[in-house]
Structure formats: structure tokens, C-alpha cells
Amino acid sequence: MDYEKIGLKVGLEIHQQLDTSEKLFCSCRPQLFKEEPEITFLRGLRPTQSELGQVDPAAYFEFQKGVKILYEANRATSCLVEMDEEPPHPLNPEAVETVLTVALMMKAKPVDEVHVMRKTVIDGSNTTGFQRTCVIALDGEIKVGEKTVPIQHAGLEEDAARKTGEESGNVTRYRIDRLGIPLIEVATAPVIKSPREAEEVALAIGGILRATGKVIRGLGTIRQDVNISISNGALMEIKGLQELDLVPLVVEYEVQRQINLIGIVEELNLAGVRQESLKEEFFDISPIFKQTKCKVISKALNVNQQVLAVRLTKFRGFLKRELMPGFRLGTEMADRARFWGRVGGIFHTDEMPAYGITTEEVDELRKTVKAQDEDAVVFVADKAENARDALRAVLERAREALKGVPAETRAPNADGTTRYMRPRPGAARMYPETDIPPIQITQDYVRRVSMRLPELPEQKLERLTKAYKLNQKLAKQILDSEYGELFETIVKESNVLPTTVAAFMTETAKALKRDGVHVENVSDNQIREIFRALGSGRVTKEAVPEIVNWLSQHENNTVEDAISKIGLKMLSNEELEKVVDSVMERNRTLIQERGENAFAPLIGMVMKEVRGKAVAASVSELVKKKLERASKE
Numbered sequence: 086m087d088y089e090k091i092g093l094k095v096g097l098e099i100h101q102q103l104d105t106s107e108k109l110f111c112s113c114r115p116q117l118f119k120e121e122p123e124i125t126f127l128r129g130l131r132p133t134q135s136e137l138g139q140v141d142p143a144a145y146f147e148f149q150k151g152v153k154i155l156y157e158a159n160r161a162t163s164c165l166v167e168m169d170e171e172p173p174h175p176l177n178p179e180a181v182e183t184v185l186t187v188a189l190m191m192k193a194k195p196v197d198e199v200h201v202m203r204k205t206v207i208d209g210s211n212t213t214g215f216q217r218t219c220v221i222a223l224d225g226e227i228k229v230g231e232k233t234v235p236i237q238h239a240g241l242e243e244d245a246a247r248k249t250g251e252e253s254g255n256v257t258r259y260r261i262d263r264l265g266i267p268l269i270e271v272a273t274a275p276v277i278k279s280p281r282e283a284e285e286v287a288l289a290i291g292g293i294l295r296a297t298g299k300v301i302r303g304l305g306t307i308r309q310d311v312n313i314s315i316s317n318g319a320l321m322e323i324k325g326l327q328e329l330d331l332v333p334l335v336v337e338y339e340v341q342r343q344i345n346l347i348g349i350v351e352e353l354n355l356a357g358v359r360q361e362s363l364k365e366e367f368f369d370i371s372p373i374f375k376q377t378k379c380k381v382i383s384k385a386l387n388v389n390q391q392v393l394a395v396r397l398t399k400f401r402g403f404l405k406r407e408l409m410p411g412f413r414l415g416t417e418m419a420d421r422a423r424f425w426g427r428v429g430g431i432f433h434t435d436e437m438p439a440y441g442i443t444t445e446e447v448d449e450l451r452k453t454v455k456a457q458d459e460d461a462v463v464f465v466a467d468k469a470e471n472a473r474d475a476l477r478a479v480l481e482r483a484r485e486a487l488k489g490v491p492a493e494t495r496a497p498n499a500d501g502t503t504r505y506m507r508p509r510p511g512a513a514r515m516y517p518e519t520d521i522p523p524i525q526i527t528q529d530y531v532r533r534v535s536m537r538l539p540e541l542p543e544q545k546l547e548r549l550t551k552a553y554k555l556n557q558k559l560a561k562q563i564l565d566s567e568y569g570e571l572f573e574t575i576v577k578e579s580n581v582l583p584t585t586v587a588a589f590m591t592e593t594a595k596a597l598k599r600d601g602v603h604v605e606n607v608s609d610n611q612i613r614e615i616f617r618a619l620g621s622g623r624v625t626k627e628a629v630p631e632i633v634n635w636l637s638q639h640e641n642n643t644v645e646d647a648i649s650k651i652g653l654k655m656l657s658n659e660e661l662e663k664v665v666d667s668v669m670e671r672n673r674t675l676i677q678e679r680g681e682n683a684f685a686p687l688i689g690m691v692m693k694e695v696r697g698k699a700v701a702a703s704v705s706e707l708v709k710k711k712l713e714r715a716s717k718e
């Protein structure tokens with residue numbers, strides 16, 4: 086793919102939770118809880134109006150549908166501020182200082198006065214109907230390889246409540262423990278030109294954030310918004326990407342999707358499809374399915390719901406056209422239907438016969454909606470009102486397919502593809518937060534923060550390669566790993582070889598995560614303790630992954646607990662000798678036949694029995710000694 090030729094432009098907006106002792110606008114602990122909530126309360130959505138009088142269409146739509154939100158809370162992690170029953174307290178200065186630090190590391194210019202603004206949110210993720218946000222500095226830059234990437238702004242935001250479920254009757258559950266945790270926001274200019282470069286820039290920003298030592302690690306603590314556009318396409322905002330590794334793939338797939346959509350416009354126009362031939366004419370085709378084998382449909386009909394259909398003139402074949410791997414134009418319509426109609430999904434004739442729907446039923450429904458051979462039919466089984474909303478959304482998406490790529494806000498799927506989240510919000514979504522006084526950022530304050538800026542990642546890279554004799558690649562991997570900040574501390578206090586510590590940070594931790602171990606449950610202090618134990622010979626290198634795994638499943642336990650519970654106590658010399666003797670005893674024939682050449686297989690057998698409980702070097706020494714003695718006899 087020639088990304089330059091298609092005019093790819095990518096901008097990143099990175100959000101990461103800050104490790105402060107209090108939330109952004111109150112004194113609650115910035116922490117999540119796992120238990121049952123102590124408090125719940127139900128609220129209706131209200132479409133907040135900006136001062137210019139604009140109402141977000143998606144918010145208004147949800148409001149009309151009477152969507153209700155059930156909020157969950159406990160006392161340790163939320164108070165009346167999160168419940169929107171008490172005005173917010175002044176901005177948390179600790180959070181402001183961290184953002185200012187990052188901003189200065191990126192050579193951005195701090196604003197004189199910080200003004201908190203309200204940004205409309207429409208999904209109930211905030212009890213107030215808006216998110217509070219403020220700009221701390223503007224116009225910075227970072228170096229990524231040879232390239233200078235402009236940083237548009239560095240700001241501070243409150244994190245939103247997290248969704249914990251959907252219930253029937255238009256009720257959505259949100260937990261407000263996360264609401265109000267400070268988030269730093271760093272936005273680049275849209276100057277990134279390839280998927281690979283997007284990942285490099287994200288890594289570089291992540292490195293600077295971690296260098297402050299003031300960000301929270303682990304899944305869900307970092308979220309990136311990726312803005313992607315190509316010539317003749319549209320600006321797409323992909324929101325809330327949690328895994329950095331997915332950034333290049335998301336960009337690649339989005340480019341694919343837009344190119345395919347542009348191709349479809351041309352073909353539809355060539356086929357002579359017109360806006361006016363896509364009519365809002367819905368047919369009740371329920372009678373056709375009286376005896377159907379399709380479970381979804383028969384279940385719906387049993388509770389007096391309906392099957393409604395719409396004809397998409399000359400769309401036959403287009404709905405099954407693949408836009409991204411496993412994702413078709415029909416999928417795109419289904420996403421719209423789910424959002425606007427709150428239905429489970431749609432059926433369309435391009436995928437028929439399927440789901441227990443027979444060819445006869447398809448022929449019958451085509452006849453009922455007066456579909457010609459070249460037409461497609463989309464149908465939905467749900468409450469009549471929902472089905473109508475869903476089909477309206479499908480029709481709207483079909484009309485857009487004649488024009489080009491619709492601008493949307495999308496959400497990432499686990500495989501790197503994306504799905505429709507909501508329409509792009511219009512301009513003027515921000516208005517001033519009058520409950521919070523502006524705060525000054527004085528020259529003097531900026532000077533003081535400037536004087537104690539953390540080392541930049543590239544400076545640290547230089548220093549690590551020299552001081553610990555690491556090659557550039559490994560040193561870079563350490564810095565890019567989540568544990569980069571711990572590396573030096575651990576090496577200094579544990580006396581473990583730098584390469585051993587590095588291997589844990591760059592390989593072991595990743596491998597454990599891939600195997601589903603929640604490494605983020607193990608604290609920095611515990612990791613340091615593990616390495617101190619390794620350095621003092623209390624555990625072996627091989628035992629480290631096992632200890633991390635155990636601790637990740639037993640929170641509030643110590644490293645010592647782990648060592649004794651998994652039986653990782655080191656063998657004494659006598660105990661080790663016993664194992665060696667017994668292995669040699671069992672393999673007497675082997676030793677007689679091969680003499681000193683039995684060394685390798687013997688070592689293998691002994692290590693198998695003592696792995697994690699003895700150091701390989703002492704095993705090897707012991708076996709060698711005993712073997713020499715045995716062959717002399």
C-alpha cells in the first residue's frame with residue numbers, strides 16, 4: 086500500500102490515568118472496586134444544551150427513547166461530587182503539575198491561566214452529561230527518529246464512569262469509581278503518514294509519560310484516540326484503543342475500509358442507483374415466518390414482535406462486499422441498526438439462505454416487498470418501533486454509500502477492525518465550567534518545574550547503553566516496556582545482572598501476559614522484592630515467572646508467601662546432593678557405558694527435578710565432581 090499516494094494523515098490523542106493521591110475534582114481515592122456496589126441510583130439522560138443552543142442529535146435521540154442509567158458506587162471511591170450532588174472542588178494541583186512536567190518535556194508553551202471547560206458526552210458515562218477538561222499547554226514537539234512531530238496540546242481531563250452492563254428496558258449500568266480519575270491528554274498534529282509511524286509516535290509519547298513516574302500502568306489505564314483520513318475519504322475518529330500493538334493494524338484496516346467504500350460509490354453510480362430510489366417504505370413480513378425454523382425470528386414472533394423489511398434498490402451483492410477482514414457493508418449497516426434501533430442485528434438477502442431461513446421464505450419476502458433481481462432486502466425482527474428505527478438507520482447508511490465515506494466516531498474491536506460508535510459530534514461541543522475558578526500558571530512556577538524535569542527517554546537510552554553495557558535495541562526495549570522506570574532501581578539494589586532484569590521486562594512479562602496472567606496485579610514493590618530475592622540467592626531465575634503468576638492471583642500476599650506456598654524454597658547442599666545421588670544411582674548403566682559423556686543427560690535429569698530450587702551452576706559443578714569420582718572407581 087502506497088500510503089503517501091492515498092494521502093494518509095493520522096493524528097493521535099493519548100489519554101493516560103495519572104497516579105495521584107486524590108481524584109481531579111474531589112478527595113476520593115482514584116481506585117476501582119470489584120465488590121458489589123454499596124449505593125445505586127437511577128438517572129434519566131438529558132440532552133445537555135450548549136450555550137449556543139445546539140443539542141447533540143444522538144443525545145436527543147437517546148433521550149427520546151427514554152434511556153435510563155443505573156449508577157453503581159461505593160463510599161471509598163466516590164462522593165457527592167461524582168454523583169453530581171455537590172459542586173466540584175478546585176483542580177487537583179498534583180495532576181496539574183504532572184501535565185505541566187510532560188508539557189515542558191515536549192517543549193510546549195504553558196497557558197497563563199487554566200480554564201476548565203465542559204465537553205458534552207451523550208452516553209451516560211458522566212453523571213453531569215459533560216466531561217470536564219482543560220488545556221495546560223500548547224504547541225510542543227517531540228522527536229521520533231528523524232522526524233519532528235508537533236504536539237498540539239497537553240491537557241487534563243476527568244476519566245468517565247465505566248460501563249458494567251446493559252439491561253432490558255433501556256437501562257444501562259455504569260460504575261462511577263473511575264469517574265474523576267485524572268487523565269493526561271496529549272494530542273499530535275495529523276502528520277503521521279503510515280501505520281508503522283503511528284505506533285512509533287504512540288510509543289514515544291508513552292515513554293515521555295512514563296518518564297514522569299506519575300502514570301498508572303496496566304490494561305485500561307491508557308486509551309488512545311486515532312484520527313485517520315485519506316484523500317477522498319473522511320475523517321474518522323477511532324476512540325478508546327487500549328492496546329498500543331493494535332495501532333498500526335487499526336490504521337491499516339481503516340485505510341482498507343475507506344478505499345473499499347470509495348470503490349463502492351463508483352460502482353453504485355455506474356449501476357445507476359439514485360438517492361430517490363431508496364425509499365422509506367417498510368413492509369411487515371411477519372406472516373411469511375409463521376412456520377420458520379429461524380430461532381431468532383420465531384422467538385420474536387412468539388412475544389408479539391414483528392419482522393419488518395426494507396428494499397434497497399439495486400444493492401444486490403453490495404452488502405456482502407468485504408470492507409475489512411470479516412467485515413462487510415452489511416456489517417456496517419447492522420452496527421448502525423444496533424445503535425439507532427437497539428436491535429440485536431439485521432438479516433439481509435445477500436447472506437441468504439442462512440440462520441434457518443429457507444430459499445422459499447426468501448423468495449416469498451422478495452415478492453412481498455416487490456424486490457427485483459438486482460435489489461437487496463434488509464429485515465429485522467424486534468419490537469415494531471425498534472425495527473423501524475433500525476431500518477431507517479440501514480436506509481440512511483445505504484444512501485451514504487452513494488456519496489462516499491461517512492464521517493463517524495468508531496470503536497476498536499479486538500482484532501483491529503472497528504465498529505460504528507456514533508455520529509461525529511458537531512463543532513461547539515465545549516462551553517465553560519463556571520463552578521471551578523481558573524488557576525494561574527505563573528512564570529515562577531514554570532521555572533521551578535523546568536528545573537527538575539525528568540530525563541528524556543532518548544537521553545536515558547544513551548545513558549543505559551553506556552552504564553549497563555546494553556546494546557541499543559535491548560535498551561530501547563527496556564524503555565518501551567511498562568517497567569522501564571524500574572530497571573535501574575532493580576539492578577542497583579538487587580545485584581542481578583542487567584541482562585537478566587532486562588529479559589524479564591522485555592520478554593517474560595510479555596509472555597506471561599500472552600498466557601493470560603494479570604501481571605498488572607503485581608506491584609512495583611513486589612517486583613523489586615522478587616529481584617532482591619533472586620540477587621541474594623533465595624530464589625532462582627527460573628522461579629521468577631512462577632512467583633509473578635502466583636502473586637497476580639493472590640493479591641495482598643508477599644513474595645515470601647509466594648516462595649513458601651509454591652514450594653520454591655532453595656534446596657540446601659545436602660538436599661541437592663541427595664537428588665544428584667539418586668539420579669546417578671538410577672542411571673548406573675548409562676554412566677558405565679558413556680563415562681564422562683553421561684554429563685549432559687544427567688544434568689538434564691537433575692534439573693528437571695530441582696528446577697526453581699537450585700542454581701544451575703551449582704548443579705553442574707556437583708554432577709561433574711560426582712561423575713569424575715564415579716568413573717575413577
Ligand SMILES: [Zn+2]
Nearest residue numbers: 111113163164
Ligand atoms: Zn469524590
